[in-house]
Amino acid sequence: MVELSPGISSNKFYYDVKFPKGHIALKNFNGEVIDEEGNSVPLYEAYLHHWVLAKYHQPINSTSIDDIVPVRNAGICQGNVLPQYFGLGTETRKTNTYIPDPFGIEIGNPIEIPVGYKEKWAINLHVIDTSGVEDRWGCIECRCDLYNVTRNANSQPLPPGYQGGLQCCIDNAQCRLKEGYMGYNRIVYFKYTIEWIDLLDNFIIPLRIYISDVTDIVKISNNPNGLHVTHNCLDGRVICTSLPKYGKGKEAGNEEGYVVGMTAYYPQPGSVKIMDGETLKMVFNYSNSKSHTRLMGLFHFMVAEQLSFFPTTVREAWVI
Secondary structure, three states: OEEEOOOEEEEEEEEOOOOOOOOEEEEEEEEEEEOOOOOEOOOOOEEEEEEEEEEEEEEOOOOOHHHOEEEOOOEEOOOOOOOOOEEEOHHHHHOOOOOOOOEEEEEOOHHHOOOOEEEEEEEEEEEEEOOOEOOHHHHHOOEHHHHOOOEOOOOOEOOOOOOEOOOOOOOOOEOOEOOOOOOOOEEEEEEEEEEEEEOOOOOOEEEEEEEEEHHHOOOOOOOOOOOEEEEEEOOOOEEEEEOEEEEOEOOOOOEEOOEEEEOOOOOOOOOOOOOOOOOEEEEEEOOOOOOOOOOOOEEEEEEEOOOOOOOOOEEEEEEO
Protein backbone atom coordinates (compact mmCIF):
# COMPACT_ATOMS: atom_id res chain seq x y z
CA MET A 1 0.00 0.00 0.00
CA VAL A 2 1.32 3.44 -1.00
CA GLU A 3 -0.12 6.63 0.46
CA LEU A 4 0.14 9.57 -1.94
CA SER A 5 -0.73 13.25 -1.89
CA PRO A 6 -0.15 15.92 -4.56
CA GLY A 7 3.57 16.37 -5.27
CA ILE A 8 4.74 13.73 -2.79
CA SER A 9 7.58 11.31 -3.53
CA SER A 10 7.14 7.84 -2.03
CA ASN A 11 10.39 5.85 -2.15
CA LYS A 12 10.05 2.91 0.23
CA PHE A 13 11.37 -0.62 0.75
CA TYR A 14 8.92 -3.46 1.36
CA TYR A 15 10.57 -6.47 3.01
CA ASP A 16 9.58 -10.13 3.07
CA VAL A 17 7.08 -9.72 0.25
CA LYS A 18 5.00 -12.69 -0.87
CA PHE A 19 7.10 -14.93 -3.06
CA PRO A 20 6.99 -18.55 -4.26
CA LYS A 21 8.85 -20.97 -2.00
CA GLY A 22 11.18 -23.84 -2.68
CA HIS A 23 13.87 -24.63 -5.22
CA ILE A 24 12.42 -23.01 -8.35
CA ALA A 25 13.31 -21.17 -11.54
CA LEU A 26 11.92 -17.69 -12.14
CA LYS A 27 10.51 -17.16 -15.62
CA ASN A 28 8.99 -13.73 -15.28
CA PHE A 29 8.47 -10.83 -12.88
CA ASN A 30 6.68 -7.61 -13.65
CA GLY A 31 4.39 -5.12 -11.93
CA GLU A 32 2.34 -1.95 -12.16
CA VAL A 33 0.61 0.64 -9.99
CA ILE A 34 -3.13 0.10 -9.44
CA ASP A 35 -5.85 1.88 -7.47
CA GLU A 36 -8.08 0.50 -4.71
CA GLU A 37 -10.48 -0.95 -7.30
CA GLY A 38 -7.65 -2.75 -9.10
CA ASN A 39 -7.57 -0.37 -12.06
CA SER A 40 -4.26 0.64 -13.65
CA VAL A 41 -3.20 4.14 -12.61
CA PRO A 42 -1.84 6.34 -15.45
CA LEU A 43 1.67 7.77 -15.18
CA TYR A 44 0.50 11.39 -15.19
CA GLU A 45 -1.29 10.69 -11.90
CA ALA A 46 1.24 8.40 -10.22
CA TYR A 47 4.62 8.42 -11.95
CA LEU A 48 6.37 5.08 -11.50
CA HIS A 49 9.99 6.19 -11.23
CA HIS A 50 11.17 2.64 -10.60
CA TRP A 51 10.64 -0.66 -8.87
CA VAL A 52 13.39 -3.18 -8.14
CA LEU A 53 13.30 -6.73 -6.79
CA ALA A 54 16.16 -7.75 -4.47
CA LYS A 55 17.03 -10.96 -2.63
CA TYR A 56 18.39 -11.30 0.90
CA HIS A 57 19.01 -13.83 3.67
CA GLN A 58 17.71 -13.35 7.20
CA PRO A 59 18.01 -15.46 10.37
CA ILE A 60 15.00 -17.75 10.76
CA ASN A 61 13.95 -16.25 14.11
CA SER A 62 14.54 -12.61 13.17
CA THR A 63 12.31 -9.98 11.61
CA SER A 64 14.76 -7.08 12.04
CA ILE A 65 16.13 -5.48 8.88
CA ASP A 66 19.38 -4.99 10.80
CA ASP A 67 19.97 -8.74 10.43
CA ILE A 68 19.53 -8.76 6.66
CA VAL A 69 22.33 -10.12 4.47
CA PRO A 70 21.86 -8.84 0.88
CA VAL A 71 22.33 -11.39 -1.91
CA ARG A 72 23.10 -9.47 -5.05
CA ASN A 73 23.14 -10.46 -8.74
CA ALA A 74 26.32 -11.51 -10.54
CA GLY A 75 27.50 -7.95 -11.27
CA ILE A 76 28.83 -5.82 -12.92
CA CYS A 77 28.75 -3.46 -9.95
CA GLN A 78 29.84 -4.39 -6.43
CA GLY A 79 28.45 -4.07 -2.93
CA ASN A 80 24.91 -2.71 -2.81
CA VAL A 81 25.11 -0.89 -6.16
CA LEU A 82 22.44 -2.19 -8.57
CA PRO A 83 21.99 -5.53 -6.74
CA GLN A 84 18.50 -6.27 -8.09
CA TYR A 85 17.28 -9.30 -10.01
CA PHE A 86 14.50 -7.47 -11.86
CA GLY A 87 13.68 -3.77 -12.14
CA LEU A 88 11.82 -1.33 -14.39
CA GLY A 89 10.13 2.07 -14.37
CA THR A 90 7.49 3.76 -16.53
CA GLU A 91 8.12 1.15 -19.22
CA THR A 92 6.93 -1.71 -17.02
CA ARG A 93 3.55 -2.31 -18.67
CA LYS A 94 4.84 -2.81 -22.21
CA THR A 95 8.25 -4.38 -21.71
CA ASN A 96 8.58 -8.12 -22.21
CA THR A 97 10.30 -9.55 -19.13
CA TYR A 98 9.44 -13.20 -19.80
CA ILE A 99 12.53 -15.44 -19.93
CA PRO A 100 12.09 -17.83 -22.86
CA ASP A 101 12.64 -21.58 -22.71
CA PRO A 102 14.90 -23.29 -21.92
CA PHE A 103 16.21 -20.63 -19.53
CA GLY A 104 15.38 -19.55 -16.00
CA ILE A 105 16.77 -17.85 -12.90
CA GLU A 106 17.45 -20.43 -10.22
CA ILE A 107 16.48 -19.43 -6.67
CA GLY A 108 15.82 -21.21 -3.40
CA ASN A 109 18.75 -23.60 -3.75
CA PRO A 110 19.20 -24.94 -0.18
CA ILE A 111 22.94 -25.33 -0.79
CA GLU A 112 23.24 -21.55 -1.24
CA ILE A 113 21.22 -20.59 1.86
CA PRO A 114 23.30 -20.47 5.08
CA VAL A 115 22.23 -22.76 7.90
CA GLY A 116 19.82 -20.94 10.22
CA TYR A 117 18.74 -18.46 7.54
CA LYS A 118 15.83 -18.05 5.13
CA GLU A 119 15.85 -16.66 1.61
CA LYS A 120 13.54 -13.65 1.33
CA TRP A 121 12.73 -10.88 -1.13
CA ALA A 122 12.26 -7.11 -0.97
CA ILE A 123 10.80 -4.57 -3.36
CA ASN A 124 11.92 -0.95 -3.56
CA LEU A 125 9.07 1.10 -5.01
CA HIS A 126 9.42 4.75 -6.02
CA VAL A 127 6.20 6.54 -7.03
CA ILE A 128 5.75 10.31 -7.49
CA ASP A 129 2.30 11.92 -7.39
CA THR A 130 2.58 14.65 -10.04
CA SER A 131 -0.98 15.97 -9.74
CA GLY A 132 -1.02 19.75 -9.29
CA VAL A 133 2.77 20.21 -9.46
CA GLU A 134 4.32 23.37 -10.86
CA ASP A 135 6.72 21.54 -13.18
CA ARG A 136 5.77 17.92 -13.90
CA TRP A 137 8.93 17.00 -15.83
CA GLY A 138 11.12 18.71 -13.27
CA CYS A 139 9.46 16.69 -10.52
CA ILE A 140 9.90 13.33 -12.24
CA GLU A 141 13.56 14.17 -12.98
CA CYS A 142 13.96 14.98 -9.28
CA ARG A 143 15.18 18.60 -9.51
CA CYS A 144 16.47 19.61 -6.09
CA ASP A 145 15.10 23.18 -6.20
CA LEU A 146 11.56 21.91 -6.81
CA TYR A 147 11.81 19.53 -3.83
CA ASN A 148 13.63 22.09 -1.67
CA VAL A 149 16.11 19.38 -0.67
CA THR A 150 19.68 20.10 0.44
CA ARG A 151 20.44 16.81 2.22
CA ASN A 152 20.09 13.18 1.12
CA ALA A 153 18.15 10.37 2.80
CA ASN A 154 21.01 9.89 5.27
CA SER A 155 20.92 13.59 6.23
CA GLN A 156 24.25 14.19 4.50
CA PRO A 157 24.75 17.42 2.49
CA LEU A 158 24.29 17.01 -1.25
CA PRO A 159 27.48 17.01 -3.36
CA PRO A 160 28.54 20.43 -4.71
CA GLY A 161 26.77 21.21 -7.97
CA TYR A 162 24.22 18.42 -7.53
CA GLN A 163 21.08 19.80 -9.18
CA GLY A 164 18.86 16.75 -9.30
CA GLY A 165 18.56 13.00 -9.05
CA LEU A 166 17.52 10.29 -6.61
CA GLN A 167 19.14 12.10 -3.70
CA CYS A 168 16.54 14.86 -4.05
CA CYS A 169 13.27 12.95 -4.50
CA ILE A 170 13.76 10.91 -1.35
CA ASP A 171 10.89 9.33 0.56
CA ASN A 172 8.23 11.88 1.56
CA ALA A 173 9.94 14.74 -0.27
CA GLN A 174 7.43 17.33 -1.49
CA CYS A 175 7.63 18.69 -5.04
CA ARG A 176 6.46 22.28 -5.47
CA LEU A 177 2.74 22.65 -6.22
CA LYS A 178 0.94 25.27 -8.27
CA GLU A 179 -0.13 28.16 -6.07
CA GLY A 180 -3.46 27.46 -4.41
CA TYR A 181 -3.68 23.83 -5.54
CA MET A 182 -5.30 21.58 -2.96
CA GLY A 183 -5.98 18.19 -4.57
CA TYR A 184 -6.60 15.09 -2.48
CA ASN A 185 -4.81 12.16 -0.88
CA ARG A 186 -5.09 8.70 -2.36
CA ILE A 187 -3.94 5.13 -1.84
CA VAL A 188 -2.42 3.04 -4.60
CA TYR A 189 -0.89 -0.43 -4.70
CA PHE A 190 1.90 -2.19 -6.53
CA LYS A 191 0.60 -5.32 -8.22
CA TYR A 192 3.35 -7.76 -9.20
CA THR A 193 3.06 -10.96 -11.19
CA ILE A 194 5.50 -13.87 -10.94
CA GLU A 195 5.88 -16.89 -13.20
CA TRP A 196 8.05 -19.83 -12.18
CA ILE A 197 8.54 -23.59 -12.35
CA ASP A 198 9.40 -26.20 -9.71
CA LEU A 199 12.89 -27.65 -10.02
CA LEU A 200 12.40 -30.84 -7.99
CA ASP A 201 12.00 -32.99 -11.09
CA ASN A 202 13.08 -30.61 -13.86
CA PHE A 203 16.27 -29.20 -15.27
CA ILE A 204 16.99 -25.75 -16.72
CA ILE A 205 19.68 -23.62 -18.26
CA PRO A 206 20.40 -21.34 -15.30
CA LEU A 207 21.04 -17.67 -16.00
CA ARG A 208 23.37 -15.25 -14.27
CA ILE A 209 22.16 -11.64 -14.07
CA TYR A 210 24.44 -8.72 -14.87
CA ILE A 211 23.38 -5.06 -14.84
CA SER A 212 25.43 -2.37 -16.54
CA ASP A 213 25.04 1.36 -15.93
CA VAL A 214 25.34 4.07 -18.57
CA THR A 215 28.11 5.63 -16.47
CA ASP A 216 30.37 2.67 -17.31
CA ILE A 217 30.91 4.10 -20.84
CA VAL A 218 29.52 7.49 -21.87
CA LYS A 219 28.96 8.61 -25.45
CA ILE A 220 27.26 11.94 -26.26
CA SER A 221 24.91 11.65 -29.23
CA ASN A 222 22.11 13.66 -30.79
CA ASN A 223 19.22 11.36 -31.56
CA PRO A 224 16.01 13.24 -32.48
CA ASN A 225 13.92 10.13 -31.89
CA GLY A 226 14.82 9.98 -28.20
CA LEU A 227 16.23 7.08 -26.22
CA HIS A 228 18.11 4.41 -28.16
CA VAL A 229 20.19 1.70 -26.52
CA THR A 230 22.82 -0.36 -28.34
CA HIS A 231 25.35 -2.82 -26.96
CA ASN A 232 28.35 -3.64 -29.16
CA CYS A 233 31.12 -6.20 -29.12
CA LEU A 234 34.74 -5.11 -29.38
CA ASP A 235 34.78 -5.85 -33.12
CA GLY A 236 31.86 -3.49 -33.69
CA ARG A 237 29.08 -6.00 -34.32
CA VAL A 238 25.81 -5.23 -32.54
CA ILE A 239 24.71 -7.81 -29.99
CA CYS A 240 21.33 -6.26 -29.29
CA THR A 241 19.34 -3.06 -29.57
CA SER A 242 16.56 -1.85 -27.28
CA LEU A 243 14.17 0.84 -28.49
CA PRO A 244 11.55 2.88 -26.60
CA LYS A 245 7.81 2.71 -27.03
CA TYR A 246 6.09 6.09 -26.53
CA GLY A 247 2.50 6.54 -25.45
CA LYS A 248 0.03 8.27 -27.73
CA GLY A 249 -3.12 8.53 -25.60
CA LYS A 250 -4.42 9.04 -22.08
CA GLU A 251 -5.19 5.51 -20.88
CA ALA A 252 -2.78 3.68 -18.58
CA GLY A 253 -0.06 1.99 -20.62
CA ASN A 254 -0.41 4.50 -23.47
CA GLU A 255 0.23 7.86 -21.80
CA GLU A 256 1.23 10.48 -24.34
CA GLY A 257 4.76 11.83 -23.90
CA TYR A 258 5.92 9.00 -21.63
CA VAL A 259 8.13 6.01 -22.35
CA VAL A 260 5.67 3.16 -21.79
CA GLY A 261 7.81 0.24 -22.93
CA MET A 262 11.20 -0.94 -24.15
CA THR A 263 11.89 -3.67 -26.67
CA ALA A 264 13.78 -6.71 -25.38
CA TYR A 265 16.11 -9.03 -27.26
CA TYR A 266 16.30 -12.76 -26.60
CA PRO A 267 18.66 -14.50 -29.07
CA GLN A 268 18.30 -18.12 -30.03
CA PRO A 269 20.33 -20.43 -27.74
CA GLY A 270 23.95 -20.45 -28.83
CA SER A 271 23.57 -17.66 -31.41
CA VAL A 272 25.38 -15.03 -29.31
CA LYS A 273 28.57 -15.91 -27.48
CA ILE A 274 30.70 -13.59 -25.33
CA MET A 275 34.24 -14.77 -24.77
CA ASP A 276 36.08 -14.51 -21.46
CA GLY A 277 37.88 -11.17 -21.32
CA GLU A 278 35.94 -9.68 -24.23
CA THR A 279 35.27 -5.95 -23.97
CA LEU A 280 31.70 -4.75 -24.49
CA LYS A 281 30.53 -1.21 -25.16
CA MET A 282 27.10 0.10 -24.22
CA VAL A 283 25.68 3.25 -25.84
CA PHE A 284 22.59 5.15 -24.65
CA ASN A 285 21.26 7.94 -26.87
CA TYR A 286 18.94 10.63 -25.53
CA SER A 287 17.39 13.52 -27.41
CA ASN A 288 19.00 16.86 -26.53
CA SER A 289 15.98 18.86 -27.69
CA LYS A 290 15.57 19.82 -24.02
CA SER A 291 17.91 19.67 -21.07
CA HIS A 292 17.70 16.88 -18.51
CA THR A 293 18.51 17.12 -14.83
CA ARG A 294 19.56 13.48 -14.56
CA LEU A 295 19.33 10.44 -16.83
CA MET A 296 19.04 6.76 -15.99
CA GLY A 297 20.41 4.11 -18.31
CA LEU A 298 20.59 0.49 -17.15
CA PHE A 299 21.04 -2.62 -19.28
CA HIS A 300 20.19 -6.11 -18.00
CA PHE A 301 22.15 -9.11 -19.26
CA MET A 302 21.18 -12.69 -18.59
CA VAL A 303 24.05 -15.06 -19.34
CA ALA A 304 23.76 -18.87 -19.63
CA GLU A 305 26.64 -21.18 -18.89
CA GLN A 306 25.21 -24.70 -19.48
CA LEU A 307 22.42 -26.57 -21.30
CA SER A 308 19.21 -28.46 -20.36
CA PHE A 309 15.42 -27.93 -20.52
CA PHE A 310 12.22 -27.43 -18.53
CA PRO A 311 8.41 -27.35 -19.12
CA THR A 312 5.31 -25.49 -17.94
CA THR A 313 5.30 -22.46 -15.65
CA VAL A 314 3.14 -21.39 -12.70
CA ARG A 315 1.75 -17.84 -12.59
CA GLU A 316 0.45 -15.84 -9.61
CA ALA A 317 -0.11 -12.17 -8.80
CA TRP A 318 0.10 -10.29 -5.49
CA VAL A 319 -0.11 -6.67 -4.34
CA ILE A 320 1.73 -4.62 -1.74
